[in-house]
Amino acid sequence: MSAPVAKLVPYVHTEHGVERPDPFHWLKNREDPDLIPHLEVENAYLEEELGHLADLRKTLYDEMLGRIQEDDSSVPVRIGDYWYFNRTVEGKAYGIHARKHGSLDAPEEILVDENVLADGLDYFKLEQLTISPDHKRVAWLQDTDGAERFTLHVRDLSTGVTTQIASNLKWSITWAADGRTLFATKGDAAQRPYQAWRFDAFGEREPELVFQEDDERFFVGVDRTRDWRFVMIEIGSKTTSEVHTLPGDAPWSDPTVVWPRRSDVLYDVAHRDGRFVIRTNDAGINFRVVSVPDD
Secondary structure, eight states: OOOOOOOOOOOOEEEETEEETTTTGGGOOOTTTTHHHHHHHHHHHHHHHHHHHHHHHHHHHHHHHTOOOSEOOOOOEETTTTHHHHHHTTTOSSSSEEHHHHHHHSSSEEEOOOOOOOOOOOOOOOEEEEEOOOOSSEEEEEEESSOOOOOEEEETTTEEEEEEEEEEEEEEEETTTOOOOOOEEOOOOOOEEEEEEETTTSSOOEEEEEEEEETTOOEEEEEETTTTTTEEEEEEEOOOOEEEEEETOOTTSSOSSSSSSTOOEEEEEEEETTEEEEEEEESSSSOOEEEEEEO
């Protein structure tokens, strides 16, 4: 079998006034009818050329697997009255998220078994599993095709009922202190996280866009302060950042900027006892820590 040769399609990138030809740019187009047939031929050629290494691949795989402790558990973390941990089981590809109430000797309660969610799928990835502040619901992002466009799911831990809340999300989610509002980010055409949305886990309010960043240098993320007092919308580039906050107990209010962005100034925000604690490089290369009243 001869090595396959991809077709050449004229295409020119132009950056900073410089033209750069790229005849293979068409390989990025998933809708091109020649893409999948070409990849199938490439894969067939790969198998033919490397088929004689099949036994070696199996030997290496078995050796690496033999060095992995498949039955394992993370260190339990206490949050409120619960101990939360993750564990893996021999022969299963994905993790199990669980907790125990009151004591490590208490019965285990499985929150999410990724092996069940992934059953029958060619691809599965779970991200950002997070528990509500009242410990009654768990939320997570999942991707089932590898495109990193996630769907948001919420499970009621008293009934086991799981609901899909939103789709086409990117990377970060957080609960608000009210225990029913979730914040998440969406991506633009280039899959840059550029919007922050809020969702009602009970479906009684329509999803709402909270913030949009149009400057392509900046990515948007969502988080919360550790004391649950504020939800944070974090906007950042490599050299500049900005944080907006919303009260955790009034998450459908308008966001307020902590400190308007300044070029080449980075900062992040924590909260304690009525004050924002800010780490920033505004005064020099090394960072300093300052605090201000949260009003």
